[in-house]
Every structure is written in structure tokens, then in C-alpha cells.
Amino acid sequence: MEHITNYNRCTGCAACAAVCPVGCITMKADNEGFLRPAIGQSACINCGKCARICPVNREPASYPRPAAWAAINKDEETRLASSSGGVFALLARAILSDGGAVCAPVFDGDFTVRHIVTRDPADIIRMQGSKYVQSEIGNCYSEIKALLDAGTPVLFSGTPCQTGGLRAVLGKDYDHLYLQDIICHGVPSPVVWQRYLAEQGSPVKSASFRDKSNGWLTFSMRIETERGTTCQPLTRDPYLRLFLRDLDLRPSCYDCAFKSAGREADLTLADYWGVKKAQPDFFDGKGTSLLLVHSEKGERLRARIAPALRMTATDLDRALAANPAADLSVACPHGRTAFFAALDSRTIAEQADILCRDSAATKAKNLLRRAVNKLRG
Ligand SMILES: Cc1cc2nc3c(=O)[nH]c(=O)nc-3n(C[C@H](O)[C@H](O)[C@H](O)COP(=O)(O)OP(=O)(O)OC[C@H]3O[C@@H](n4cnc5c(N)ncnc54)[C@H](O)[C@@H]3O)c2cc1C
Ligand code: SF4
Ligand code: SF4
Ligand code: SF4
Numbered sequence: 001m002e003h004i005t006n007y008n009r010c011t012g013c014a015a016c017a018a019v020c021p022v023g024c025i026t027m028k029a030d031n032e033g034f035l036r037p038a039i040g041q042s043a044c045i046n047c048g049k050c051a052r053i054c055p056v057n058r059e060p061a062s063y064p065r066p067a068a069w070a071a072i073n074k075d076e077e078t079r080l081a082s083s084s085g086g087v088f089a090l091l092a093r094a095i096l097s098d099g100g101a102v103c104a105p106v107f108d109g110d111f112t113v114r115h116i117v118t119r120d121p122a123d124i125i126r127m128q129g130s131k132y133v134q135s136e137i138g139n140c141y142s143e144i145k146a147l148l149d150a151g152t153p154v155l156f157s158g159t160p161c162q163t164g165g166l167r168a169v170l171g172k173d174y175d176h177l178y179l180q181d182i183i184c185h186g187v188p189s190p191v192v193w194q195r196y197l198a199e200q201g202s203p204v205k206s207a208s209f210r211d212k213s214n215g216w217l218t219f220s221m222r223i224e225t226e227r228g229t230t231c232q233p234l235t236r237d238p239y240l241r242l243f244l245r246d247l248d249l250r251p252s253c254y255d256c257a258f259k260s261a262g263r264e265a266d267l268t269l270a271d272y273w274g275v276k277k278a279q280p281d282f283f284d285g286k287g288t289s290l291l292l293v294h295s296e297k298g299e300r301l302r303a304r305i306a307p308a309l310r311m312t313a314t315d316l317d318r319a320l321a322a323n324p325a326a327d328l329s330v331a332c333p334h335g336r337t338a339f340f341a342a343l344d345s346r347t348i349a350e351q352a353d354i355l356c357r358d359s360a361a362t363k364a365k366n367l368l369r370r371a372v373n374k375l376r377g
Helices: 015-019 049-053 076-080 088-097 121-127 140-149 160-170 190-198 238-244 251-255 296-308 316-321 336-341 348-355 360-376
Strands: 025-029 035-039 067-073 101-107 113-118 154-158 177-182 204-211 220-225 228-233 267-271 289-293 309-313
Touching: 015 025, 015 049, 015 140, 015 160, 067 076, 067 296, 067 316, 088 101, 088 121, 088 154, 088 177, 088 296, 101 121, 101 140, 113 121, 113 140, 140 154, 140 160, 154 160, 160 177, 177 296, 190 238, 190 348, 220 238, 238 348, 267 296, 289 296, 296 309, 336 348
Parallel strands: 101 154, 154 177, 177 267
Antiparallel strands: 025 035, 067 289, 067 309, 101 113, 204 220, 220 228, 267 289
16 A cells, blocks of 8 residues: 555544554654654555545535534633633543543643543543644554443544544444544644744743633633743744644645534534624633534533533524634645744744734734724724
8 A cells, every 4th residue: 555545635643553454554753743654565465444444535424514502611710721611621521420431632741742541530631721733642542442342431532533533443333432523723733842842941841722811812822831931822922823824734734624514523612702792691701612512412411511501502603604614724824835944943933933924914904903993992
């Protein structure tokens, strides 16, 4: 087997590596730092299983329109430690309280982002919060299959391409498997994240991509090192500026095979960015989740966590109008090639200064918008 799928559309989901009957696929970092399948040609028996199960090679399916909900966790501490309204933690606790397991990403010792499978409630806090780096799946699909075959309920949480990868590996549905994905505009390279961490000047002790101390809409990168703590809003932190300009995303994110309001997951979580206009009574600047329910199983789980939430049904079209990443890939920016070409010669901060500068026209537009907002009060 030479190629499993189109190079630029491969998501790095690692489903091919999990199903190869002779174990000849390993996930290796490419020159941008993204994991890709590498086939050991001498061991490959050309069975074609990897290409058959690759979720990117499937015919696009259509899914029903989901029900949409605005949701806020009533527990303020959990909500503030989460990116949006704090729904994920409730889903995870519900499955663990059934004796189940949860699979979601955490930071490991060197702040690499990896999915882990856990049955320990103490791990939920590590799983909370968006980590804007592509997460490594490792052996999680096989661990999940073993748990499901033994009758253990499992919640899998990740990007749509990862839920697609898990479904492909399992090859069937299980009543006790709950898939929760996110509206995902893309994942940056792990190498960019490690460079940024190395530039902090002192060993990093903790990191949060979605600190809310400057507000939810103007979230901040909070980095604690041995020398102190910095908390820079999305307009100033170099890593967030590059991410929000889509300069360091995986190539597949510019032509994503998983874009759709309807999904194969049971539930989708997102920031309800348009809540202030669409549902003003659910906006207080501390974070509101948009929860999309795609299946009966998803609806059962939603109803189960409902008592712990302030929640109301909301209009799907209005909600998605403020969240185009649900069904559209972001455009690949002109500066992306220059960004990766200069990865070894410029710091992340220098790259952000050079590539994220506003044009004169954008500056004028922002000035005008601020003036109009001021006049409106
Ligand atoms: C890379 C990325 C891009 C996103 N893009 C958008 C977007 O364009 N629009 C939008 O509305 N929302 C986006 N989100 C989702 C949003 O940031 C919140 O994760 C979501 O609203 C859930 O928030 P919560 O408060 O319920 O729980 P939280 O506790 O904040 O939940 C975090 C959720 O993100 C998942 N997660 C965290 N890091 C990763 C990772 N590296 N890989 C896979 N899954 C991860 C967890 O499994 C969990 O489901 C994105 C998240 C990530 C990680
Ligand atoms: S299964 Fe996943 S990692 Fe393997 S080729 Fe397809 S998209 Fe890439
Ligand atoms: S063709 Fe079969 S043996 Fe070869 S890499 Fe793919 S799954 Fe493995
Ligand atoms: S944008 Fe698509 S390809 Fe990229 S991480 Fe998200 S789901 Fe995967």
C-alpha cells in the first residue's frame, strides 16, 4: 500500500494504524509536526483494510438536523474552569457515575496533548478546557473497544475527525458508547505549541488556552512558569493570534471532510458565540455552551444532565450563523507557507508580529466600528 488517502485531507486520526492486521502503520510527525501514517512497506500484505476504513475515503453522508440548546452549568467553579458553559464535565461525570470510562485529551508532563481513557473522576478537571493543539490518540481506540466489548459504558470526546476515526475502527454502534464532538475550526501543530512553551523563558507549570479572567468573549492564554504568571488576551498572545488567523492548522482543516450541522456523534459542544443577540437572557460574559443533540442516545444523556444546567431550546440557524466552522472549512491563509518556512528561524512571537499585523484597511475599519459602538453607547 502506497497511500491510504489524499495527503492534504489526512486528519491524522490514526484509525488506519489501529486496524492494520500486521501492525505495519506507525504515526510519525511530518516536517510541520503533524502525525501521519507511515507504512512499513516490507511488512505490508496489501490487504487494503487501511484505505477501506479511512473515514476521509467514505462517501459523504447526510445526517438529520440536530436540536439546539443554550446551556450553562449551574456550578460556577466548573463553568469558569471550562471553555464555554461547562457542559463537558457534566457528561463525563454522568458516564463515570454509571461505572463507565471517559476518553478525552489532557496535558501530559511536557504539555503534549494526548487522549487518555480514565475511570477516575479526578481526571475530569484535566480534561476540561479546549486545548488548541492536535491531540495524540495513541492506543485509545483499542482500549475503548476492549471496554465496550466488556459491557462498560464509554464517553468519547474529541474532534469530528477523531469521532469518525473511532467509529471506523469499531465498525459498529454500541448502545453504551456515547460520542461527543465539538464544532472545530481546526487544530494547530504540536511543534508550534512546544516552541511557544520553550519561549516562555522558564519551565511551564500550567497552561490554559481559555482563561476567562479578561472575559469569555475576550478569552486569554494563561501561562504559569517558575518565574510568574502571564495572562494575555487573544488579541495579544502570539500563539492565540496565529491560531485565530488559521496560520498553523493541519492541512486537512482547510478542506475538512467532517463539516456539517448534522453529525455521526450523539452530541456536539461549541461556544454559543451568537448568544448575546439570539438568547440575551443566557449571556452574562462568563461562557455559554451551544449543545447540539443528534440522536436518541444523545437526547437521553442531555435529559440526564439537565437538572445541573440552566438550559433552553434555541434556534439552530441563528446559533450556527455566528459559528460558521460548524459546516464550513476555514480558508487557508496566504501566510501559512511563510509561517512554516520560518519555523526554525523566527520565534513564535516574531511570527505573530509579522504575519498577524492588521492591514491599514482593517485598522480603519476597526477604528470606525469602535467609534460607532461608542456613539451607540
Ligand atoms: C481545537 C479546537 C477548536 C475548536 N473550535 C471551535 C469553533 O470554531 N467554534 C466553537 O464554537 N467551538 C470550538 N471549539 C469548542 C469549544 O472551544 C469548547 O471546547 C466547547 O464549547 C465545550 O466547552 P465546555 O465549556 O462545554 O467544556 P470544556 O471543558 O471546555 O470542554 C472541552 C472540550 O474540548 C475537547 N477538547 C479539548 N481539547 C481538545 C483537543 N486538542 N482535541 C480534541 N478535543 C479537544 C474536550 O474533549 C471537550 O469536549 C473548539 C475546541 C477545540 C479543542
Ligand atoms: S485513517 Fe486517519 S490517519 Fe489514516 S490515512 Fe485516513 S485520515 Fe489519515
Ligand atoms: S494494506 Fe493492509 S497490511 Fe498494508 S498497511 Fe494497509 S492495513 Fe496494513
Ligand atoms: S477541522 Fe476537521 S480535520 Fe481539522 S481537526 Fe477539526 S474535524 Fe479534524
